[in-house]
Amino acid sequence: MEINKIKEYAKKNNVPIMMDEGLQFILEYIKNNEVLNILELGTAIGYSSICMANLNKNIKVTTLEIDYDRYKVALENINQAGLASQIEPFNINIDDYETNEYFDLIFVDAAKSQYGKYLERFTKNLSINGCMIFDNLMFHGIVDNLSLTRSRSTRQLCEKIFKFRESLIENTKYNVNYYENIGDGIAVVSVKN
Numbered sequence: 198m199e200i201n202k203i204k205e206y207a208k209k210n211n212v213p214i215m216m217d218e219g220l221q222f223i224l225e226y227i228k229n230n231e232v233l234n235i236l237e238l239g240t241a242i243g244y245s246s247i248c249m250a251n252l253n254k255n256i257k258v259t260t261l262e263i264d265y266d267r268y269k270v271a272l273e274n275i276n277q278a279g280l281a282s283q284i285e286p287f288n289i290n291i292d293d294y295e296t297n298e299y300f301d302l303i304f305v306d307a308a309k310s311q312y313g314k315y316l317e318r319f320t321k322n323l324s325i326n327g328c329m330i331f332d333n334l335m336f337h338g339i340v341d342n343l344s345l346t347r348s349r350s351t352r353q354l355c356e357k358i359f360k361f362r363e364s365l366i367e368n369t370k371y372n373v374n375y376y377e378n379i380g381d382g383i384a385v386v387s388v389k390n
């Protein structure tokens with residue numbers, strides 16, 4: 198299946214996938230930093246994992262998705278893309294996933310309200326020069342301007358994202374590069390040596 202068909206399917210079926218600019222940023226990061234082993238939190242239908250694995254035959258992606266229907270579509274897309282040997286999708290809640298493996302990149306694109314927890318939980322799985330990349334830190338501009346939404350749950354979510362961003366800025370444990378103008382707001386976080 199062509200990547201554009203996956204994009205179309207996502208649009209038609211309201212499946213959230215990475216915005217072009219954010220995805221390009223991550224693909225460049227992978228190329229420039231010789232990233233080979235990736236953990237992705239939030240597979241959806243496999244769009245970003247397919248794009249990452251397509252960069253290089255030696256790239257391995259482990260990707261986690263809680264929703265069974267999306268996981269099934271991802272599995273199909275991965276098989277059709279001929280990437281089954283490079284991408285390992287799991288139908289699992291991130292909270293239940295444990296591994297001793299080390300990753301060069303942990304890409305966080307799932308439950309935004311849990312970002313702080315994911316940061317604390319998964320830094321132990323970063324390889325020496327590894328980093329975590331968080332997407333959607335602007336949440337379509339709403340994080341910095343709550344009046345853009347009337348939805349109470351969206352406001353609450355954006356307040357949590359705001360607090361997470363503040364905690365990144367104030368922290369002393371991590372190196373943080375925040376790119377508010379790229380995609381939907383991206384942070385690259387690594388552990389200080």
Ligand SMILES: C[S@@+](CC[C@H](N)C(=O)[O-])C[C@H]1O[C@@H](n2cnc3c(N)ncnc32)[C@H](O)[C@@H]1O
Nearest residue numbers: 214215239241244245262263290291306307308
């Ligand atoms: C923004 S989408 C991922 C998009 C994907 N990375 C892409 O760009 O193609 C976020 C996904 O995370 C999944 N998700 C949310 N909470 C989760 C959890 N606790 N465990 C596993 N997956 C979760 C959602 O079901 C959703 O499909």
